[in-house]
Amino acid sequence: MRLAHPILVLGSVFFLAACSLDKESKLHGYAEGEFVRVASPFAGQLTMLSVQRGTYVKSGAALFALEQENEKAARLEAEARLKSSESQFTNLQKGKRPSEIAAVQAQLEQAQAALKLSRQQLRRDQDLVAKNFISQQRLDEVRAAVARDEARVGELTAQLQTARLGARTDEIEAARSTMNAARASIAQAQWRLDQKSIKSPVTGLVHDTLYVAGEWVPAGSPVVTLLPSANIKLRFFIPEPLLAKLKVGQRVQVTCDGCAKFTASVSYVSSQAEYTPPVIYSNEARAKLVYLAEARLAPDDAAKFHPGQPIDITLP
16 A cells, blocks of 8 residues: 655644644624613603614714603793892892881981971970979979980881891792702703703614604613624633733734624623533533633624624634
């Protein structure tokens, strides 16, 4: 029997070794998406769905709206309370009305006239008492009338000064606090109203819509599921013999059926094996251990992959 040519045998060995190395270096996995599930914190009937599944939306674009009658009414009520508190605050900073001040002024003038008259009467009665024409008791009565009229003038003078001033500081501060609370109520009512008209928090693909217009949406239940390009990652599994070759930050080559080669960066390597032998770590068992790893593509490249799509990772 004739032996094969030594060169052919040697070439076959190198070919098989190269195939074995290539088989070991190529890892299998799939693309996975980290979805953004958009919901409202409040329940309500879905009145408008502005997007369709499979379309792209930009950040800030309208997604959906729930019924808003209750929130709009609460906003109007808060605005009315603010207007009332502002009017009260402004009124307390002012004095009394001109007509009220005029009335106090007139009473003061009357009291001043009465005081002038009583003083004149006191001077006359003092002369009459000195000449013994009237009794001392009559003089005491006139002196009491003068004191009374002086006190009345002092009282009305103080009232006139108070009428020209605003309210007390404590009352003004209380009104200011009420006004600030009304403004906070408006902000709260507006926030609740805004939570019924939801906009897209990110730019990405509308992966799915979970309700149709007219349905009742519970509080916190997602209505639209978005998939930003940056949220697509690649998951693959590393055999235990190749684990030492892979580090976080390492660049790897990515291929898929019908697509060109892409470069991705390893972002995560699990420290826990996906499969554990039942008894001991023999040499044969170690070959069965695999570790989960994840890699990230550039956003433009990631947009070309779909969740669940099989991929191949080639190590350097």
